[in-house]
Amino acid sequence: MAYHARKAYPMNVNKEILQFLRELRQHNDRAWFQAQKARYDHLREAFMEEVQQLIEHIAQFEPALIGLQAPDCLYRIYRDLRWSADRTPYKTHFAAYMAPGGRRSEYGGYYIHLEPDNCLLAGGVWCPPVPILKKIRQDIAVNGEELGEILASKPFHEAFGTFYGEKLTRVPAGFLSDAPYAEWLKYKDYSVMSHKDESFFTSSDWMQKTLADFHLLQPLNRFLNASVDEYYGK
Secondary structure (H helix, E strand, O other): OOOOOOOOOOOOOHHHHHHHHHHHHHOOOHHHHHHOHHHHHHHHHHHHHHHHHHHHHHOOOOHHHOOOOHHHOEOOOEOOOOOOOOOOOEOOOEEEEEOOOOOOOOOOEEEEEEOOOOEEEEEEEOOOOHHHHHHHHHHHHHHHHHHHHHHHOHHHHHHHOOOEOOEOOOOOOOOOOOOOOHHHHOEOOEEEEEEEOHHHHHOOOHHHHHHHHHHHHHHHHHHHHHHHHHHOOO
16 A cells, blocks of 8 residues: 655654654653654654655666555664663664665665664665575675776765675685685675764755765665575576
8 A cells, every 4th residue: 555644744854853862862761752652653754754755766766666665664663672681662763774675675775764873874785694695795706896896986985985794704605715806705794884964864955965875875786686686586
């Protein structure tokens, strides 16, 4: 079912969202949250509308997102406490992952994260299942030059740098230790990240700037998603 906003929202409510999250960080308990539930629902719906607008714009250069609905992309604010030593019940960020299939997708996509003092944009493939990770590594071993050109592009590098996250200490089994692009083969994730000041998201042109950064991610996602497609026989 297609998502439809219940009401019109201001073009930019991110300042209000960040203020709510800052207060939630100070009062992370069920009593405070329940007293603020109507406020939270309003801000979540506004964020959902922003995400839907982003999806529709991204789909203009990423056709795989055509028809994707914002509710499928947003993460819950409720924390899973089953195996956590941290007993605070709520996350202190709003976030969405825009990829084919939504937030649970194994495809590379576009991630937005609003959190006081920790706002960011990100993309690529994060925490892939082992078979997909192996397929991506195989394709990097063969087509690393193409990946290198994407990462070395000056606009991309200035915005996102290179891959982050955990790496193996050695080249994984099945690959030569002196193989070209051996360092890239050590990564467990193929994601990139761009930290942003809060002012980035509270400016009047935040969506245009976000879309410009996401457009830079498209070649990387295309490269990675070719591996995911091939794994699934598409």
